[in-house]
Amino acid sequence: DTGVSQNPRHKITKRGQNVTFRCDPISEHNRLYWYRQTLGQGPEFLTYFQNEAQLEKSRLLSDRFSAERPKGSFSTLEIQRTEQGDSAMYLCASSLGNGGRVYYGYTFGSGTRLTVV
Amino acid sequence: DAKTTQPTSMDCAEGRAANLPCNHSTISGNEYVYWYRQIHSQGPQYIIHGLKNNETNEMASLIITEDRKSSTLILPHATLRDTAVYYCIGPGDAGKSTFGDGTTLTVKP
Numbered sequence: 001d002t003g004v005s006q007n008p009r010h011k012i013t014k015r016g017q018n019v020t021f022r023c024d025p026i027s028e029h030n031r032l033y034w035y036r037q038t039l040g041q042g043p044e045f046l047t048y049f050q051n052e053a054q055l056e057k058s059r060l061l062s063d064r065f066s067a068e069r070p071k072g073s074f075s076t077l078e079i080q081r082t083e084q085g086d087s088a089m090y091l092c093a094s095s096l097g098n099g100g101r102v103y104y105g106y107t108f109g110s111g112t113r114l115t116v117v
Numbered sequence: 118d119a120k121t122t123q124p125t126s127m128d129c130a131e132g133r134a135a136n137l138p139c140n141h142s143t144i145s146g147n148e149y150v151y152w153y154r155q156i157h158s159q160g161p162q163y164i165i166h167g168l169k170n171n172e173t174n175e176m177a178s179l180i181i182t183e184d185r186k187s188s189t190l191i192l193p194h195a196t197l198r199d200t201a202v203y204y205c206i207g208p209g210d211a212g213k214s215t216f217g218d219g220t221t222l223t224v225k226p
Contacts, residue, residue, distance in 0.1 A: 002159075042204060042216030043161065091160050105151055108160030 004109035006092050012115045013082055020078045021112045023096030033106065034067055035091040036060065043091055043103050049075060050097070082116045089113050121205045122226040126221040129199075133208070137220050139205030142186040150181060153188045161201065163188065164194040195224045 005024040013019050025032045031050050034074055035043035038054040046065070047057045051072035060069075064082075069075040090113075121171040122140040127134040141150060149168050155160040167171055167188070172179045173214045178191040192199055 040218075042218050044216075057172050067210075093160070105153070105163035105166055106161075107163065 003039070004028070004092055004094050004107050006090075006112050007110055009110065010113050010115075012117060014025050015084060015116055016081055016115075018078065019074055019082060019114065019117035020064045021090055021092075023075045023092030023109060025074070026107055027073075028108070029094035029096050030040075031095045031097045032069055032071070032074070033093040033095070035093065037089045037091055038087075046077075047051045054107075061075070082114075084116045087114055122216055123203070123205055123217065124218045125218070126223070128223050128225055129192075129195045131197060131224050131226050132194055135195040135199065135222055135224070137190040137192075137203050137222060138187065139203065140187045141155045144146070144185055146185070150179070150185075150188050151175070151206050152179065153204045153206070153216070157206065161216070164203075175182075195222075196206075197224050198224065200224045 004026060007022045011019055023032065023105040031048060033048040034046040038048055044060060045058050046061050047067050048055055049069040052069050054067065056079045064080045067075060067077045077090060089111040091108055091111045093108045120143050127137065134211040134218050149166050151166040152164040154163045154164055161221065164176050165174055165176060167179045167184065169181060171181060177197055180191065181188045190203060200223050202221050204216045
C-alpha cells in the first residue's frame with residue numbers, strides 16, 4: 001500500500017465547468033475525509049465518510065459540492081458550476097477510527113490543486 | 118470543537134531542539150491532542166498524538182501539561198528538513214476540526 005492517492009494533482013478549469021477529484025485511501029482505513037486549503041491557511045474540514053456512509057458535512061460544503069464513497073473504498077468530490085473562489089488545494093485523508101477515537105492519526109494525500117480561471 | 122492556539126512563527130538553529138507550544142485550554146478530558154506538519158505543496162503529515170501522558174516516537178516527543186490545557190512538541194535535533202508548518206489540533210475525532218494556521222518553524226543553518 002502506497003498511502004493515500006489523489007488524482008489529478010493539478011486541475012485548471014474555466015469558471016462554470018464541473019470538476020471531479022478522486023481519492024484512493026489506505027485500503028484498511030474505514031474513514032475518509034475531504035479538506036480544502038487556501039494559500040496561507042490551514043486545512044478546513046469539508047466532509048467525512050465512515051465506510052460508505054457520509055456522516056458529516058461542513059457548512060462550507062455548498063450545494064454545488066457533492067462527495068461519494070461507493071462501496072466504502074475510493075471517494076470522489078465533485079464541484080459543479082465552479083467559481084473562482086473554489087480555487088484551492090483539495091486534500092483527502094484516511095484513518096482507522098472507531099466512535100470518538102482515532103487511532104494513529106490521519107494519513108493525507110498530496111492533494112489536488114484546483115485553479116478556476 | 119476544542120480551540121487551539123499556536124504562535125505564528127518560530128526559528129530554531131540546526132541541531133538544536135525545537136520546542137513548539139500549543140494552548141488547548143478548552144479540550145475535554147477524553148480528547149486527544151494531535152500534531153501534524155506540512156511541508157510546502159504536500160499534504161499534512163502525522164507526527165504524534167497523546168491524551169494525558171508524555172509520548173515519544175521516532176519523529177518527536179510530546180509533553181502534555183497535567184491540566185491538559187497545553188502541550189509542547191519537541192523535535193530534539195532539528196534539521197533543515199524540519200522547516201514546515203506545524204499544526205496542533207485538539208478534538209479526539211480530529212477529522213472534523215479545522216486545523217488553524219499553525220506555527221511556521223524555520224530551521225536555520
